Amino acid sequence: MKLLVCTFVGILFLQIIAGMAVKKNSDLAVNNNSLTFHKENVGRIVRKxxxxxxxxxxxxKNKKGRKGKKQGGKKARKNNRKKNNNRD
Structure with a gap:
């Protein structure tokens, strides 16, 4: 009976430790993807x-160069403006 209780308590203890380890790793993963970064990561992410x-x-710029020069004139300017607005 005593052995059974000891094993049960031991298993429970191991699960708690494993849970803490998993929680710590998941916290790190969340920090890397969210907007709260450690100071070292901020510079690297901004540069990226x-x-x-x-x-x-x-x-x-390369795409614009292949299309050729833009034409002048009211209608052409209007169309160019439309193209530029829809570019992204």
Whole structure:
């Protein structure tokens, strides 16, 4: 009987420890994906976002270059404005 109680308490204790470990890991995972970062991560994430924006701008410029020069005139300017607004 005493052995049964000891094993039950031991298993319960191990489950609590395992639960704490899992909780700690999940907290880290949540922090990496949410807006609350540790100070070291902030700079790296900001740089990553800047690089993505830079790449997007570069690809947009290339697309614009392939289309050729924009034409002048009222109608053409209106159409160009529409294209620019719908670009993203």
């Amino acid at each position: 976002a800047d690089n993505q924006q830079k790449e997007e701008r570069k690809s947009r």
